[in-house]
Amino acid sequence: MTGLHERHLAVSPEWLALYYRHPLELTHGEGRHVWDADGNRYLDFFGGILTTMTAHALPEVTKAVAEQAGRIIHSSTLYLNRPMVEMAERIATLSGIPDARVFFTTSGTEANDTALLLATAYRRSNQILAMRNSYHGRSFSTVSITGNQAWSPTSLSPLQTLYVHGGVRSRGPYAELSDERFIQACVADLEDLLGHTRRPAALIAEPVQGVGGFTSPPDGLFAAFREVLDRHGVLWISDEVQTGWGRTGDHFWGWQAHAGHGPPDILTFAKGIGNGMSVGGVVARAEVMNCLDANSISTFGGSPITMAASLANLSYLLEHDLQGNARRVGGLLIERLRGVTAASPAVREVRGRGLMIGIELVKPGTDEADPEAAAAVLEAARAGGLLLGKGGGHDTSVLRIAPPLTLTVAEAEEGAAILADALHAAG
Incomplete structure (x- = not known):
C-alpha cells in the first residue's frame, strides 16, 4: 500500500470507493491518454466517469x-x-x-x-x-x-x-x-x-x-x-x-x-x-x-x-463534429468488441451506441452476474495499459467504455485488442 493510499484511507469515508487493488494516482493526461505517478501510460476508456468529453489537456479549453x-x-x-x-x-x-x-x-x-x-x-x-x-x-x-x-x-x-x-x-x-x-x-x-x-x-x-x-x-x-x-x-x-x-x-x-x-x-x-x-x-x-x-x-x-x-x-x-466521430468510431469499436468477445462464455451482451458501450459479464453457462470477473478484467486491462469503468444493476458486472469523443480508429483498435487480452487473462 502506497503512502498516499494510506493517507487516503485515514481521512476518507469507508464508502468512498477506489478502483484497483493498488489504486492509481493519475498525474497528467493528453488526448486520450493519462499517466500515473509511476510514469505508466494508459489509454483512457472512461474519461473520469464520462467527464473528459473531448480530450485531456485540450489546448482550446486550457x-x-x-x-x-x-x-x-x-x-x-x-x-x-x-x-x-x-x-x-x-x-x-x-x-x-x-x-x-x-x-x-x-x-x-x-x-x-x-x-x-x-x-x-x-x-x-x-x-x-x-x-x-x-x-x-x-x-x-x-x-x-x-x-x-x-x-x-x-x-x-x-x-x-x-x-x-x-x-x-x-x-x-x-x-x-x-x-x-x-x-x-x-x-x-x-x-x-x-x-x-x-x-x-x-x-x-x-x-x-x-x-x-x-x-x-x-x-x-x-x-x-x-x-x-x-x-x-x-x-x-x-x-x-x-x-x-x-x-x-x-x-x-x-x-x-x-x-x-x-x-x-x-x-x-x-x-x-x-x-x-x-x-x-x-x-x-x-x-x-x-x-x-x-x-x-x-x-x-x-x-x-x-x-x-x-x-x-x-x-x-x-x-470538429465529435458527434459524428462518436457514431463512426463508436460503431467500429462496438463491432470489434462483439467480435473479440463472441467466443467468450463469460460475456452475456455487448451493448450501447456511439462511444457509450457496456460489456455484461456472467458466470459461464448461466445468466448470473459475475462482479468478480468484471473486477478481474478491470485489473487485467489496467496491466495492459487500458482504463475502463464498471457498473450495472446486477452487482457491478458490466464493463463501461466511454472514451473521449476524439477517439481515433487506431486507438479504438488498440483498446479492443487490450480488452480481448484482458478477458482471456481474467478468464
Whole structure:
C-alpha cells in the first residue's frame, strides 16, 4: 500500500470507493491518454466517469481557462456574467425546448435535484416516477429516486417514488418480447401505475442508463410514455448527464431517439460539457422554470471560469463534429468488441451506441452476474495499459467504455485488442 493510499484511507469515508487493488494516482493526461505517478501510460476508456468529453489537456479549453482566470474567477449569480449568458443562449437553442430557460449548477446530482424541485413545485406533488435500474445522483433527493440498490444507501426520502419498467431491454419480465411488444407492455405498466396514484409530478429517466450498465429501451419508448404522461399532466425529465452532447453518436441528446412527441419538459446535463470543470445545469420551458415563488441563487453554478471552459469545449465539439466521430468510431469499436468477445462464455451482451458501450459479464453457462470477473478484467486491462469503468444493476458486472469523443480508429483498435487480452487473462 502506497503512502498516499494510506493517507487516503485515514481521512476518507469507508464508502468512498477506489478502483484497483493498488489504486492509481493519475498525474497528467493528453488526448486520450493519462499517466500515473509511476510514469505508466494508459489509454483512457472512461474519461473520469464520462467527464473528459473531448480530450485531456485540450489546448482550446486550457487556454480559455487560463485567460479567464487571469481576469476574474468567480462572482456568483448575483452579478451579470457574460460567459454564463453566452453559454445559456447556446444551450437553450441546442436543447430543442421552446422558450427555454437555463440554470447552471456544479454537478449532475445538483442538476437533477433542481429538476425535482421544479417539477414538484410546478405540479404541487411529491410523487416521482423513475425507472428501475436508474441512477440520478448522491444527494438525499436523488438517492431517493435511484432505482439501483447498490447506489441507494437509505430508504428515507422526501419524495414518494414509484418505479416503471423499460430501462433494461434484455432482462426482466418483458425481455423476450419484440421491441414493439416491449414498448406496448411498458406503456401498459405505466398506464396501470398512473391509475393507482394521485398526482405524480414527473417521470425522470436516463435515455441510456449510465451507472446501470449502459442499458437502454428500444427507440421510441419515451415518446410512447410521453403520450400517456401528457394526458395526465405529468412532466418528463430527461437526465442527459451521461448521454448529452453527442456521445450516443446518433443524436445530440439521448431524448432525440424518443422524439415522437417533442422535447422533454425538463432536461438536465453535466459531466462532459466542462471537460473536467464542475458544470451541471437544467433546461426547462419558462413556465416550469419560473414556477418557484421564493428567492434562489447559485454561488458557484455558472462561474466565469467554468463557463469559459464550457464555451470553448462546446465550440470544439461542434466545429470538429465529435458527434459524428462518436457514431463512426463508436460503431467500429462496438463491432470489434462483439467480435473479440463472441467466443467468450463469460460475456452475456455487448451493448450501447456511439462511444457509450457496456460489456455484461456472467458466470459461464448461466445468466448470473459475475462482479468478480468484471473486477478481474478491470485489473487485467489496467496491466495492459487500458482504463475502463464498471457498473450495472446486477452487482457491478458490466464493463463501461466511454472514451473521449476524439477517439481515433487506431486507438479504438488498440483498446479492443487490450480488452480481448484482458478477458482471456481474467478468464
